[in-house]
Amino acid sequence: MLELYYSPTCPYCRKVLSFFDANGIEFTPKDVAESNNYNTIIKLGGMAQVPFLVDTDRNKHMYESDAIIDYAKNLK
């Protein structure tokens, strides 16, 4: 399962969200303003930056919108 940590006002996040939407990529959205999501990013990746992708099946996580899109492309 893919989890995308994002902020609704972040243009890099919107780019990834648009790509996921256009390509029918299933994911769980995680708004960093909610719950403990912000702390989770810092704990896993070390930086408070969005977008941040977690692939729970492959135990991978990454920053950078272009890297996230490339990663998702290669899953298809």
Ligand SMILES: N[C@@H](CCC(=O)N[C@@H](CS)C(=O)NCC(=O)O)C(=O)O
């Ligand atoms: N190069 C990054 C830029 C991401 C970025 O600048 N995100 C902003 C929000 S729009 C952010 O999280 N800033 C907080 C920080 O970098 O500490 C990408 O393409 O994902």
